[in-house]
Amino acid sequence: MRPWPRSLTTRLALLFALLTALLLVVAVLVQGHAVEGHLRELDDQELTGKVTLIKNLLHRAELSETLSRRLDDAFIGHDMLGVVLRNAAGRVIYAFRPDHFGELQLADDAAPDVTTIWEKGGKQYIGLQTSVEALDFWSRPTRLRALVGLDISHQVRFLEEVRKRLWIDIFLAAIVAALFAVFAAHSGLAPLRRMTATARGLSAERLGERLAERDAPTEVRDLVIAFNGMLGRLESSFRRLSDFSADLAHELRTPVSNLMTQTEVALSHTRSPDEYREVLASNLEEYERIARMVSDMLFLAQAENAYLPRLAEAVDLADEARALTDFYEALAEEKGVQIVVAGEATVTVDRLMMRRALSNLLSNGLRHSFSGSMVEIFISRQASLATLAVRNHGDTIPADQLSQIFERFHRASPERHRHGEGAGLGLAITRSIVEMHGGGIDVTSDAGVTTFTLHLPLASAAPPANA
Structure with missing residues (x-):
């Protein structure tokens, strides 16, 4: 057949x-x-x-x-x-x-x-x-x-x-109809050929090309729109990947440069065992920094592609916040910052992931708080959402940086960078964790007060707001 x-x-x-x-x-x-x-x-x-x-x-x-x-x-x-x-x-x-x-x-x-x-x-x-x-x-x-x-x-x-003539006419009419159909199909499928030509010409340098939606027939207009949307997403993803590669290379360059410099100095002449131990200890710190960066990047990649296993359980946000307060108590006393927790709400999340997200926000708040100020954690319930806000008093984040603060390796300002040694991945990890659980995160910063707010779906068994 x-x-x-x-x-x-x-x-x-x-x-x-x-x-x-x-x-x-x-x-x-x-x-x-x-x-x-x-x-x-x-x-x-x-x-x-x-x-x-x-x-x-x-x-x-x-x-x-x-x-x-x-x-x-x-x-x-x-x-x-x-x-x-x-x-x-x-x-x-x-x-x-x-x-x-x-x-x-x-x-x-x-x-x-x-x-x-x-x-x-x-x-x-x-x-x-x-x-x-x-x-x-x-x-x-x-x-x-x-x-x-x-x-x-x-x-x-x-x-x-008459019958013979009509059969001949039918045969000729069928041939003419087929030719007309070929012409009509060839003309109607022109947008698909243009899409094919555009797809063949795509490269890293030509991701900005788009098909003309106005010239597309109604039957393929949705396909053209979807194709242009795909090109837009590819262009955006490639740009982010390119920026990420550049940022990653920049971030890794410093510890690798430190390792090379210290090793070259150590090998420049004979040293005592104590001096070699000191160099190795310093190198170990850089290795740990690189390991943390690689681990964070692996976590982000798995989270964004839904490869991370997630155990859903009812978690009391107030209990988790108080546990983290105890953990960061020594650091808070060292910086002269007080941590306050208020409110309560229960959500269905992976406890370890949510603890990591809250830890990132609290650690970020402590690093960027002025001495003698306060880091406040407010928990509340609104309709079907639980809200957790972490507020600190420190340098104001410029308005033009707020939309990029959750991007990888992004630091809002040099002033905030000087307050810590983070690689700029903590907030990106926090956003990925929150979005994995069907929630969202936003930030406001004005007059020295910066507030990060998490929005998470309430647990089905959570008590009502007026309980």
């Missing part, structure tokens, strides 16, 4: 040609049946007219040679007509082209008043046998059988020629 053509243009052309041919065939069959019926009706009228003519002539004259001459005169010029008159005994008393009739038509048991069709000598005839009344030689009424036949071979040939 031959496979169906894969080309959409070929499929449309074949289907269009088949549909056109099918419609024409149906139209030809219907019209042919109507023409045949009309011709048959004309033949029946012709036969009935000849029978009426014979009846009129028989009604006005007796059976004699005079009647035969009158019938001959009446039938002059009717080359397609055949007439046979027979008496009750079956004897032929008049015949006009009797060669039109076959043995079945001339048989005594032929059905009366029934139109029949027959073939003889390669020709086709239609005839009618009926009973007529005449006067004999003594002017007495008598019954005769009249057999009237018409040669309809010319009609049959005409219909055959």
Whole structure:
């Protein structure tokens, strides 16, 4: 079995040609049946007219040679007509082209008043046998059988020629329809070819190209819009990937440079075991920094691609915040910052992931708080969401940096950078964790007060807000 053509243009052309041919065939069959019926009706009228003519002539004259001459005169010029008159005994008393009739038509048991069709000598005839009344030689009424036949071979040939011509026309029309379908499909699929050409020309330097949506047909406009959207997402993702690669190289350059410098200094001349231990200890700190960075990047990659296993359980945000407060108590005392927790809410999350997100926010707040200030954690419930806000008093984040603060390796300002040694991944990790749990995060910063706010779906078993 031959496979169906894969080309959409070929499929449309074949289907269009088949549909056109099918419609024409149906139209030809219907019209042919109507023409045949009309011709048959004309033949029946012709036969009935000849029978009426014979009846009129028989009604006005007796059976004699005079009647035969009158019938001959009446039938002059009717080359397609055949007439046979027979008496009750079956004897032929008049015949006009009797060669039109076959043995079945001339048989005594032929059905009366029934139109029949027959073939003889390669020709086709239609005839009618009926009973007529005449006067004999003594002017007495008598019954005769009249057999009237018409040669309809010319009609049959005409219909055959018409059918042959129509089949040729159907074939030609199907070819024309197929060509038209190829042209229509070729024109209609032009946007797809442009999409193919655009896709072939895509590269890292040409991700900004787009298809013209206004010129696209309605049937493929959604596809063009989706294709342009895909290009936009690819361009955005590639730009982020490029920025991330540059940032990662920049972040790794410092610890790698430190390691190389310290190692070169250590190898420049012979040193004591204590001095080598000091160099190795310093190198270990850089290795730990690189390890943390790699671990954080791996976590982000797995989180953004939904590869991290997640254990959902009911978590009391107030309890987690207080546990982290105890953990960071020493650091807070060292910086002269007080941590305050207020409110409560229960959410269904992965406890370890959520603890990491809260730890990042609290650590960030402590690093960037002024000495003698306060880091406040407010927990509340609004409709179906739990809200956790971490507020600290420190340097104001510039307004133009707020939309980028959750990007990888981004630091809001040099002033904030000097407050810590973070690689700029903590807030990106926090956002990924929150979004994994169906929530969101936002930030505001004004007049030295910066607030990070988490929004998480409440646990189904959480008590109502007024409980």
